[in-house]
Amino acid sequence: LVRLRQRLAGSQGALGRGLLALLSRDRLDEDTWESIEDTLLTADVGVAPTQQLVENLRTRLRVEGGQVDDVRAVVREELLALVNPDLDRRLQISGEDGAPGVVLVVGVNGAGKTTTVGKIARILVAENRSVVLGAADTFRAAAAEQLATWGGRVGVDVVRGDEGADPASVAFRAVEAGARSGVDTVIVDTAGRLQNKQGLMDELGKVKRVIEKQAPVTEVLLVLDATTGQNGMTQARVFGEAVDVSGIVLTKLDGSAKGGIVVQVQRELGVPVKLVGLGEGADDLAPFDAGAFVDALLG
Numbered sequence: 001l002v003r004l005r006q007r008l009a010g011s012q013g014a015l016g017r018g019l020l021a022l023l024s025r026d027r028l029d030e031d032t033w034e035s036i037e038d039t040l041l042t043a044d045v046g047v048a049p050t051q052q053l054v055e056n057l058r059t060r061l062r063v064e065g066g067q068v069d070d071v072r073a074v075v076r077e078e079l080l081a082l083v084n085p086d087l088d089r090r091l092q093i094s095g096e097d098g099a100p101g102v103v104l105v106v107g108v109n110g111a112g113k114t115t116t117v118g119k120i121a122r123i124l125v126a127e128n129r130s131v132v133l134g135a136a137d138t139f140r141a142a143a144a145e146q147l148a149t150w151g152g153r154v155g156v157d158v159v160r161g162d163e164g165a166d167p168a169s170v171a172f173r174a175v176e177a178g179a180r181s182g183v184d185t186v187i188v189d190t191a192g193r194l195q196n197k198q199g200l201m202d203e204l205g206k207v208k209r210v211i212e213k214q215a216p217v218t219e220v221l222l223v224l225d226a227t228t229g230q231n232g233m234t235q236a237r238v239f240g241e242a243v244d245v246s247g248i249v250l251t252k253l254d255g256s257a258k259g260g261i262v263v264q265v266q267r268e269l270g271v272p273v274k275l276v277g278l279g280e281g282a283d284d285l286a287p288f289d290a291g292a293f294v295d296a297l298l299g
């Protein structure tokens with residue numbers, strides 16, 4: 001959490017600082033409220049949530065003939081409500097009846113899927129869980145290689161196929177290997193070709209069906225690059241329609257001043273942000289904590 005705060009302080013903190021500066025003006029006139037809206041929209045909070053937040057703030061900060069004592073506390077409460085602290089953000093990493101938990105990781109190329117798979121494996125191994133990785137991104141030659149490197153670093157087996165092999169068959173073999181050796185969790189990295197919704201649905205649907213001949217998929221994580229803003233939101237929608245996403249991983253939050261995307265993507269997909277990527281290193285993945293996130297925003 002300390003790291004989250006430090007990483008966000010430089011970039012995300014700008015949103016909170018900007019808001020607080022505007023809200024602390026003596027007179028909250030229409031121009032000021034417009035600037036507040038702009039600040040929120042620029043940070044990717046999204047149109048509907050921005051309008052709701054501004055309306056709530058207008059109501060709560062309108063005090064006859066005076067100022068609300070603790071503007072920061074009001075803003076904190078309202079931001080926290082938007083991020084929704086009550087969502088269950090635990091990863092479903094355990095299977096039932098002796099089967100491994102299966103985590104399917106999806107998202108477009110470059111979003112940080114492979115890196116995230118490696119980082120999750122590292123966290124699970126540190127918790128003494130046994131893990132097998134499946135390199136079902138068979139379209140990018142470097143992807144399996146990259147995952148194998150992570151496997152070596154973390155000390156877990158990686159099941160891979162030849163370049164161009166059927167992703168579903170690699171996923172099948174990974175879950176098969178995991179089940180045979182009785183591991184706790186199999187994490188499957190998938191290909192992230194930007195294609196149409198139908199193609200994506202067919203491909204991810206097949207991967208999921210084939211896996212589920214052996215064990216239920218317990219978690220489908222959508223990896224989203226926080227720096228891509230509205231493009232990222234469009235991708236999120238396509239993936240959300242193609243497959244039953246159960247959690248979101250927001251990567252590169254260390255390099256983005258646009259933390260508002262958390263609000264937008266949760267609302268759009270109806271699933272929680274479960275993890276955040278805060279850098280390229282092996283330890284730079286953290287569970288998403290709504291309170292810590294809002295505190296980091298407010299600097």
Ligand code: GDP
Pocket residue numbers: 107108109110111112113114115116146192250251252253254255276277278279280284
């Ligand atoms: P994939 O194509 O979705 O598998 O993406 P990769 O895992 O190959 O990541 C693409 C690039 O993003 C790599 O250079 C990663 O090191 C980088 N990356 C991944 N996650 C993060 C993050 O949280 N922060 C930063 N700064 N870079 C990241």
